[in-house]
Amino acid sequence: AQKITQTQPGMFVQEKEAVTLDCTYDTSDPSYGLFWYKQPSSGEMIFLIYQGSYDQQNATEGRYSLNFQKARKSANLVISASQLGDSAMYFCAMREGRHFGNEKLTFGTGTRLTIIP
């Protein structure tokens, strides 16, 4: 089974609208962390936001927020007031466990977001 599932291969959104990128995950470990990365066409991987499994509140970072629904095992990224520069691939990733040795990140297949002017 896929550990991280991103069901939207591509999305087109009008500039200034909000956009939600879906991510569901699969783990039996009660301790885990979820990360979102942005990969523009230039190729670099940029860390956006983190949500821990024990965090009581949804993470926010500027225009990025995470809609964390633990029971549903979903961690959707919300981008408010989208801009042309938000056009990129977006990857959801998970790290399971917090003890030494579990530093691996498992990545989803990504969603290509295109912002339309």
Added chain:
Amino acid sequence: DAGVIQSPRHEVTEMGQEVTLRCKPISGHDYLFWYRQTMMRGLELLIYFNNNVPIDDSGMPEDRFSAKMPNASFSTLKIQPSEPRDSAVYFCASSARTGSNQPQHFGDGTRLSIL
């Protein structure tokens, strides 16, 4: 502060040649990761180090691939002999020691083409 530095940015070489990719992690980071990104397989973890010691190399595809970290500020990923199917973008990433919330910071990647 300087981020993760990878070299070269692009490498084109012929099948059978040895390829060496280089990485300088962020100063003070204890973990270093090597990833490979392809259209078919997405982003795959190849190997990672903690305090210069390889911890998990289960993602290394075969014996043609090797990675070393001789000191805290330098790592190499070597492919010998190279094959066309090794063509991919190879990323190096590093992260700080403490806290499960520490993100991995990626370099700009090396785009490798094996002809």
